[in-house]
Every structure is written in C-alpha cells, then in structure tokens.
Amino acid sequence: MSRRPAAPPRGARTQRTRSSSQLRAWLRHHRAMSADSARRLLRHPIASLLTMLAIAIALVLPAALWLALDSARLLDAELDASATLTAYLESAVDAGEAGRIDEAIAAQPGVAATRLITAAEGMAEFQQALGLDDALARLEDNPLPASIVITPDEPSPEAVRSLAGELEAMAGIDEVRLDLAWLERLRQLAELGQRVALALAVLFGLGVLLVVGNTIRLAVESRRQEIEVVMLIGATHAFVRRPFLYSGAWYGLGGGLLAWGLLALGNQWLAAPVRALAASYGANFSMPHLGLIGSATLLICSILLGWLGAWIAVSRHLSEVRPR
Amino acid sequence: MIVFEHVGKRYGGRFDALANLDFRVHRGEMVFLTGHSGAGKSSLLRLIMRLERPSRGRILVAGHDIGRLHASQVPFYRRQIGVVFQDHQLLFDRSIYHNVALPLEIRGMDPREASRRVRAALDKVGLLHRERALPIELSGGEQQRVGIARAVVNKPSLLLADEPTGNLDPQLSADIMALFEDFNRIGTTVMIASHDLALIARLRHRTLRLREGRLVADEEAA
Structure with missing residues (x-):
C-alpha cells in the first residue's frame, strides 16, 4: 500500500530525516499534551484542587514522620558524641x-x-x-x-x-x-519508627495511586468516544495514554507542592513550642527542615506516583475501550 | 488491493455473521457492498479495518495478511485506510478544522504541512468556509462531508464507507456519492456499504451482494 522510494542510495538519508522528524513530532505531541492536560485540570479548578489535596494529605503523614525520625537521628549522633x-x-x-x-x-x-x-x-x-x-x-x-x-x-x-x-x-x-542502655533503647525505638514510617509511606503511596487512578479513570470514561475515534483512525496506545499520563503527573506535582506547603506550615506552627520545650531541657534543638534534596525527593516521588497511577488506570481501560 | 480467501466470521461459537467469502477488489476499483441490514456488510468492513479477525480463511490487504498483524502494528495499518462512518464519529468538543486534522496529528505531521492538507481536504468537500465551526453547528450532510474530509486527509489508497448516506435525502446522498467517485477517479480504491439500491443502480459500479453472511451476487458494472 505504501510505495517505497525507488532510488536505494538515498535510503539512508531519507531514513535519518524521517527519524529526526519523527522525534520532532513526538516532542511536539508531548508539549501539546502537557499543555492540554494542564488546561483540562484548570478548567475544573475545585475538583483538581481537591484531588491534589487528597494526594498532599497522603504524602504529608509519612513525610512528617520521616522528618521527625531524621531529627531523632541528629539527636542520637549528638548523644553519641556526649557518651x-x-x-x-x-x-x-x-x-x-x-x-x-x-x-x-x-x-x-x-x-x-x-x-x-x-x-x-x-x-x-x-x-x-x-x-x-x-x-x-x-x-x-x-x-x-x-x-x-x-x-x-x-x-x-x-x-x-x-x-x-x-x-x-x-x-x-x-x-x-x-x-548506654537507654541510648540503645532509643536506637531501637528509632529503628522501629523508621519501619513504621516506611510501611506508612508504602500504604499512603498506594493511597495516592488509588486517588489518581480513580480520577484518571473518570477522565478516561468521559473521553471514551474520543479514545474510540482516535483508535479507529490509527492512534497507538502510547498516543492515547499520553494526555492522561500528563494529567497524572500534574496531579502529582500539585499534590507534592501542596504537601510541601503543609509541611512548611506545620513546621512554622510547631517551631515555637518545640523551641520552648527544648530550651527547658537546656538543649539547643531546631525544627528539622526538608531542605533542597528532601523537597526534590518529595516532588519527584509525588510526580512519579501520579504518573504511575494514571498509567495503571489508562492501561486497564485501554483494554476495555475497544472501538465499536 | 483486497483479497478474501474462504473468510468466515463466527460470533459466540454458533452464529455465522460471514461464511466462506471469496472475492478480490483490484487497486483503483470502486465497489458497492449491499444487502439487508444484518447481512454482514458492517462485519465485512470491520474485518478489513482489522477491528476483528476472521474466524476462518485469510484477508490480504495490499498484499499483507492482516490477520497476522501484531497488535502494535494495527494502528499503523489503520492509518493507511480512510474510513467514513454512518454516524460520522466526529469529536464535538473541537472545531471542524481540528476534527479533520486528527489523523495527521496522530501521524505526527508537521503542523504547517498538516494545515495545508486539512484546508485542501475541506476545500474538496466544500466546507473550507466552516473550518472554525463546531460539528454541532453543521447539518447532517455537512457533518458527513467533514467525516469524508477526515477520511481522505491522509491520502489513503483505500477508502471504506459504512452507509455514508444513511440519514441523508436523495440529493445530498447523490452529492456524497459524487465525492467518492471523485476520489476513485484519482486512483483511490473505494468500498461503500449501502442499502440504497436505487442510488447504487444509478451509479453503475461493481456491486457485491450479501445475504445472511454469504456472497450471493458479484455484479460487474453494467
């Protein structure tokens, strides 16, 4: 059906220009879909914000526990030195x-x-x-x-x-x-706390997947006709999946930023009483901060979770959405 | 262009939608597919579009056994076929222009080249002046012409149509058929499923007649 170019010597160059134009097309579609999915989110600001807030709350709990343990580790090191x-x-x-x-x-x-x-x-x-x-x-x-x-x-x-x-x-x-006995006990407690934090992080991470998955499932459902049509005229699964993956990533990014804001807010709120408490023990203890690496980790994790949740939801539904 | 070899399609293990179909459509031909509703016209088109696989026999399109296509190759196969649906299958949340541009967008065509092609296709169906309109603002006949523009914007070598004049009055139907004839004249292979026997008789093209899933007549153009 497709006619091949007659002159073989030009084949290699044709191939190269084709693959570079394919790359450009691919990038163009990514740009278009990231912007399009962001616009779709902004079209329903309250619903989007609620989804992001749900993600944020799921992220804040393990992140806060992790921060607390991190500061306990700092304390531990100080105690070690003063043994x-x-x-x-x-x-x-x-x-x-x-x-x-x-x-x-x-x-x-x-x-x-x-x-x-x-x-x-x-x-x-x-x-x-x-x-x-x-x-x-x-x-x-x-x-x-x-x-x-x-x-x-x-x-x-x-x-x-x-x-x-x-x-x-x-x-x-x-x-x-x-x-040493109480130091050891403290260490064991910290170890226990770390495991609890990890278990919570896994559970709440699953929660994020479910939140995003459910939201994306509804989005797929509402665009079912569009998906059927583009599949009828030759869209690949990747093409169909792309806008939804971007939506998931946007939800994740929004949730991550909100979680970051909530943590900063909580930090502010608790800083004064914690400082007073520490001072009464004669300790110089400041509230733990996420820092640059911690913030980046939080955002990357939330984006990846959003993306993954969307991927699972769309893939599950792609197999169901068959063109009539 | 299209070769059916002992093709059968059975649904649910008992019902034969199509049985033992044997025919050949040559490149550049224009063929009508007729029969009562339920005779298997749509099933036949669905097989060619590779929406379904035959239960028996094999189908060659442009020399490829499409039953053997891997799932990942199917989208690329479909891009070579233009399809016009009875219910248009337009997307109502975007303009006429963007509806017609959709196949090119899927192929990742450069937007400037795509825009040239979309305008050419819209011009061909006489709707260039409505490119910014939404499908809902158009009449049934106009919507069908948008569907045709979308089907041909890719310059497919095979054009399929399922009851393209289903809901249109005789004059509009004749206009639509004239469009298909135009595309056929420039070398596109065209296959149209229709039960509008009067219209088909007037147009004088080869006609495949189905009854209960069997090919009962293959009449060359008179």
Whole structure:
C-alpha cells in the first residue's frame, strides 16, 4: 500500500530525516499534551484542587514522620558524641586520693578527658537539679560519693564497655556506670519508627495511586468516544495514554507542592513550642527542615506516583475501550 | 488491493455473521457492498479495518495478511485506510478544522504541512468556509462531508464507507456519492456499504451482494 522510494542510495538519508522528524513530532505531541492536560485540570479548578489535596494529605503523614525520625537521628549522633562514663569512688577515699585516681584515669589510653566531682560538689549539683534544698539540708551526712566523669576517645559502645571494665578493676573505684542502655533503647525505638514510617509511606503511596487512578479513570470514561475515534483512525496506545499520563503527573506535582506547603506550615506552627520545650531541657534543638534534596525527593516521588497511577488506570481501560 | 480467501466470521461459537467469502477488489476499483441490514456488510468492513479477525480463511490487504498483524502494528495499518462512518464519529468538543486534522496529528505531521492538507481536504468537500465551526453547528450532510474530509486527509489508497448516506435525502446522498467517485477517479480504491439500491443502480459500479453472511451476487458494472 505504501510505495517505497525507488532510488536505494538515498535510503539512508531519507531514513535519518524521517527519524529526526519523527522525534520532532513526538516532542511536539508531548508539549501539546502537557499543555492540554494542564488546561483540562484548570478548567475544573475545585475538583483538581481537591484531588491534589487528597494526594498532599497522603504524602504529608509519612513525610512528617520521616522528618521527625531524621531529627531523632541528629539527636542520637549528638548523644553519641556526649557518651560518658561515671566512675563512683569508694566512700572511704579522701579528696587527695580522689585527685590521684583522677590523674591515673586521665593517663589511661582511650580516655579523652576526666572531670572530678567531689562529694560536696555532687551534693550541690544534686540540689540544684532537683530543687530539694530543704529536704537535703536536713541530712546530716553527705550520702554521695565522689565521682569522676570520663569522656572516652571513641564513643562506640564496644570501646566504652571495654574501658569501663578496665576502670572497674582499679583500686578505689566502687562502680562504673555507663549510660548506654537507654541510648540503645532509643536506637531501637528509632529503628522501629523508621519501619513504621516506611510501611506508612508504602500504604499512603498506594493511597495516592488509588486517588489518581480513580480520577484518571473518570477522565478516561468521559473521553471514551474520543479514545474510540482516535483508535479507529490509527492512534497507538502510547498516543492515547499520553494526555492522561500528563494529567497524572500534574496531579502529582500539585499534590507534592501542596504537601510541601503543609509541611512548611506545620513546621512554622510547631517551631515555637518545640523551641520552648527544648530550651527547658537546656538543649539547643531546631525544627528539622526538608531542605533542597528532601523537597526534590518529595516532588519527584509525588510526580512519579501520579504518573504511575494514571498509567495503571489508562492501561486497564485501554483494554476495555475497544472501538465499536 | 483486497483479497478474501474462504473468510468466515463466527460470533459466540454458533452464529455465522460471514461464511466462506471469496472475492478480490483490484487497486483503483470502486465497489458497492449491499444487502439487508444484518447481512454482514458492517462485519465485512470491520474485518478489513482489522477491528476483528476472521474466524476462518485469510484477508490480504495490499498484499499483507492482516490477520497476522501484531497488535502494535494495527494502528499503523489503520492509518493507511480512510474510513467514513454512518454516524460520522466526529469529536464535538473541537472545531471542524481540528476534527479533520486528527489523523495527521496522530501521524505526527508537521503542523504547517498538516494545515495545508486539512484546508485542501475541506476545500474538496466544500466546507473550507466552516473550518472554525463546531460539528454541532453543521447539518447532517455537512457533518458527513467533514467525516469524508477526515477520511481522505491522509491520502489513503483505500477508502471504506459504512452507509455514508444513511440519514441523508436523495440529493445530498447523490452529492456524497459524487465525492467518492471523485476520489476513485484519482486512483483511490473505494468500498461503500449501502442499502440504497436505487442510488447504487444509478451509479453503475461493481456491486457485491450479501445475504445472511454469504456472497450471493458479484455484479460487474453494467
């Protein structure tokens, strides 16, 4: 039916110009369809906004949890760096001997710094921290032993544990406490939180697929006649699918931007009380931000989810929409 | 151009819509397909358009066995055929111009070249002055002419029409048929399904007559 060009030497060039013009045509159709699908969305601004809002809400929850965990990780690193051991001296040890023990510990390998807290100093700190001046003042003897706070060179749990063992063997030391147990518990909690966040992200991602899929399904349904006609006159599946994929991507982009806005808003709203709370613990803690990479990830994920949701919906319906 | 070899089409395992069809349409021919409604005219056209595959036999169009076309090749096959539908199948949300441009858009033709071709096709059917109108603003006869412009804008070598004069009065029907004859005169193979026997008799072209899915007569132009 199609007549082939008669002169074979020109074949290669014809082929090349044809494929480059095909590429131009392909790009032209992409441009046209992206603009056309955006116009269709804008034609029903409220409906489009509602769909995007549904996507945004589905994205905000896992994103917020992820942010919270991220800040917990930062906190964790800070705690790691501040991991210390406390060596409590036997109560019989006097101040001079305590000073000698302090020097001996400072000379140990793996010890970065030491700080001697005498019994009196310990009492003062205790009073200040608890605000129990009166009750403690009634005590006749100071029940607290002198202690030495040791900052290790290496904050890893294994190094700290072996250092503790060595210190415990020294004369004059009653007990070495390491505050690792709660650190480990915190880490386990963070691990649990991460898994919960991942599960939520997967669930809510599926939610986004369903929201977009359902919206696109309705769009396909309303343009059924058009799809049938273009398929009758030789449109490929890709051609039919394209405007809907762009719609899905636009929904995803809109949802992602809204989610980003909601996160920023939530951040603003929570920043003041969080700062006050952190200050009351004497911590310098600022609200976590998405940052450039986080924002880009959020938007890319939302666009991809929208695109994928549309792809699934259109493909399912292409097999049903057969030209009459 | 079109070769049917022992073609049968059976629906639902029992009903034979078409049975043992054997005929050949040569390049450049103009052929009418007649018969009562339900005789199988539409089924036959659907087979040629590759909307359905034959249950038996094979169909060659321009030398290709279209039953063997892979699903991904079907759109490209359809682009070589112009089809005019009884119910026009126009898109009512876009102008006449864009309706006619649709096949070229699907092919990815350069918009300037496409615009030249669309205007030529609209001019041919006498509707160039209505290019900005919406299909709903046009009469039935005009809508059918838009459908014909869309079918020929691709310069297909095969033009199929299913009851193209179905709802038109005799004068408009004659005009539409004259258009088909014009396209046939410049070398397009034309196949028209119609039950307007009076009109067909006047036009003197080869006529294939179907009855209950069988070819009962193949009359050369008198």
